[in-house]
Amino acid sequence: MGVHISSYKEALKEVIQTRKGEYDLCLVLNHVGTFADDALAEEIDGIDIIISSHDHQLYPEAKIVNGTILNSAGCYGEYVGIIDIEISTAGVELLHSKTVATRDEEEDGEVVSILKRNKEKAIDVLSQPLYRLNTPLWHDAVEENPISNLIADGLRDMLQCEIGLINSGIVNAGAFEFISNKKLIEICPSPLNPTSFEVQGKHLREAFEQSLDAQVCLAEGKGPGFRGRFAGKLHVSGAIIKHDGNKVIEVLIGGQPLEEEKFYKVASSDYLQRGSGYPSLANNKNEKYLAEEIKDVIRMYAKEPSYTEKALLPRWRASNTVTA
Numbered sequence: 001m002g003v004h005i006s007s008y009k010e011a012l013k014e015v016i017q018t019r020k021g022e023y024d025l026c027l028v029l030n031h032v033g034t035f036a037d038d039a040l041a042e043e044i045d046g047i048d049i050i051i052s053s054h055d056h057q058l059y060p061e062a063k064i065v066n067g068t069i070l071n072s073a074g075c076y077g078e079y080v081g082i083i084d085i086e087i088s089t090a091g092v093e094l095l096h097s098k099t100v101a102t103r104d105e106e107e108d109g110e111v112v113s114i115l116k117r118n119k120e121k122a123i124d125v126l127s128q129p130l131y132r133l134n135t136p137l138w139h140d141a142v143e144e145n146p147i148s149n150l151i152a153d154g155l156r157d158m159l160q161c162e163i164g165l166i167n168s169g170i171v172n173a174g175a176f177e178f179i180s181n182k183k184l185i186e187i188c189p190s191p192l193n194p195t196s197f198e199v200q201g202k203h204l205r206e207a208f209e210q211s212l213d214a215q216v217c218l219a220e221g222k223g224p225g226f227r228g229r230f231a232g233k234l235h236v237s238g239a240i241i242k243h244d245g246n247k248v249i250e251v252l253i254g255g256q257p258l259e260e261e262k263f264y265k266v267a268s269s270d271y272l273q274r275g276s277g278y279p280s281l282a283n284n285k286n287e288k289y290l291a292e293e294i295k296d297v298i299r300m301y302a303k304e305p306s307y308t309e310k311a312l313l314p315r316w317r318a319s320n321t322v323t324a
Contacts, residue, residue: 005289005291008032008036009039009040009043009044012028012040012044012047013044016044016045016046016047020046024087025048025049025087025092026046026047026048026049027048027049027050027051028040028047028049028050028051029051029053030050030051030052030053030054031053031054032054033052033053033054033055033224034052034054034055034057034070034072035055036052037050037052037065037070037072038065038070040068041065041066041067041068041070042065042066047068048068048069048091048092049068049069049070049071049083049085049092050068050069050070050071051071051072051081052070052071052072053072053075054224054225055224056074056075056224057072057074058072058073058074058079058099059071059072059073059081059099060098060099061097061098061099062081062083062094062097064094067091069083069085069092069094069097071083071097073099074099077102078101078102078103079099079100079101079102080099080100080102081097081098081099081100082096082097082098082099082100083096083097084096084097123182125181126180126181126182126185127180127181127182128180128181129178129179129180130178130179130180130181130299130303131178131179131303132177132178132179133175133176133177133178133179133302133308134305134308134309135305135308135309135312136174136175136176136177137150137174137175137176137302137308137311138174138176139168139171139172139173139174139187140168140233141168141169141217141218141229141230141232141233142168142214142217142218142232142233143233144233144235144314144315144316145168145174145235146174146308146311146312147171147174147175147187147298147311148166148167148168148170148171148232148233148235149235149237149310149311149312149313149315150297150298150301150302150307150308150311151164151166151170151171151235151294151297151298151301152164152165152166152235152236152237152267153237153301153307153310153311154297154298154300154301154307155194155237155267155268155269155297156237156238156267157301158194158267158290158292158297158300159194159195159196159267159288159290160267161196161238161265161266161267162238162253162254162264162265162266163204163236163237163238163239163253163264163265163266163267164235164236164237164238164266164267164268165204165234165235165236165237165266165267165268165272165281166234166235166268166269166272166294167221167231167232167233167234167235167269167271167272167277167278168217168230168232168233168234168235169217169221169226169228169229169230169231169232169277170188170190170192170228170232170269170271170294171187171188171228171298172186172187172188172189172228172229173186173187174187175187175298175302179298179299179302179303181299184295184298184299185295187295187298188293188294188295188298189227189228189295190225190226190227190228190271190293190294191225191227191293192225192226192269192270192271192293192294193269193270193289193290193291193292193293193294194267194268194269194289194290194292194293194294194297195267195268195269195270195272195273195287195288195289195290196265196266196267196268196286196287196288197265197266197268197273197284197285197286197287197288198263198264198265198266198284198285198286199263199264199266199281199283199284199285200260200261200262200263200264200283201251201253201258201259201260201261201262201264202260202261203280203281203283203284204251204258204264204266204280204281205248205251205258205260206280207234207278207280207281208234208241208243208248208251209247209248210278210280211233211234211278212243212245212246212247212248216231216277216278217230217231217232217233218230218231219231219277221276221277222276222277223271223274223276223277224274225270225271226271226276231276231277231278232277234278235315236315236316237267237315238253238254239251239252239253239254239315240252240315240317241315241316241317242317242318242319243316243317243318243319244318244319245318249319263285266284268281269294270287270289273287
């Protein structure tokens with residue numbers, strides 16, 4: 001996409017230094033998550049206020065860390081965070097703050113009308129077909145399916161890793177006949193990013209074992225940026241998982257048996273990198289993120305017949321032979 005991501009801390013320091021003396025208030029809009037707020041306030045001088053998001057945290061009122069005012073007002077417009085401040089030569093002082101629920105407020109007819117008109121325009125533009133599919137890409141939360149395999153294959157190619165790994169809960173439905181931007185938003189609404197990381201074989205095996213449990217696959221998918229319903233079954237690229245329905249018998253990566261202590265380079269999403277749904281995967285290192293979203297992986301690779309055909313090939317293989 002031509003987008004290059006630098007360290008957000010270094011970028012903030014540079015902007016603050018470059019613009020020093022040109023403003024009365026330094027307000028940071030943070031979409032990294034509230035977990036980063038305290039560190040920003042403690043490590044970077046000159047930030048007056050941080051308004052945070054991404055992880056949907058709801059503060060009943062603003063808090064102050066190292067002289068910096070922090071606030072986060074939940075998600076989906078369900079609350080409005082209010083901060084009353086005074087700016088003087090001495091700095092910025094918090095006078096009062098509160099969080100107000102919007103559920104009992106009346107809708108503004110003019111605003112609703114504007115939203116409706118623009119939604120209709122957006123639907124018209126986004127509904128235009130991008131290309132036709134050469135094969136149906138169906139979906140299931142528990143069973144191995146081609147659209148999730150396609151994402152795993154695409155991630156592995158995009159990030160040039162040994163393994164592609166994605167949970168089927170990342171998508172809500174399959175894709176049939178054609179792909180459009182509207183369809184991509186509908187079937188893959190989560191704004192999650194292609195992410196690479198290194199994790200040991202033993203942690204991969206543990207996650208694969210969990211994925212044989214339908215209750216794990218059907219558990220509610222939770223975590224920053226996740227817009228699906230279920231966590232879903234793990235889907236792989238570059239690996240074969242042999243199992244008896246309850247237990248993993250053997251894992252082959254690149255045709256070789258999985259090594260418990262070896263670190264493997266995995267192409268996945270930031271959702272799994274954080275261990276969401278599959279906690280053992282959080283034991284990783286050297287994570288790297290791309291600016292694209294998972295829906296872009298579908299858009300890029302579903303038009304390639306070689307990838308849609310390969311997505312039909314099973315990677316989970318049931319076996320009646322249990323080795324000692």
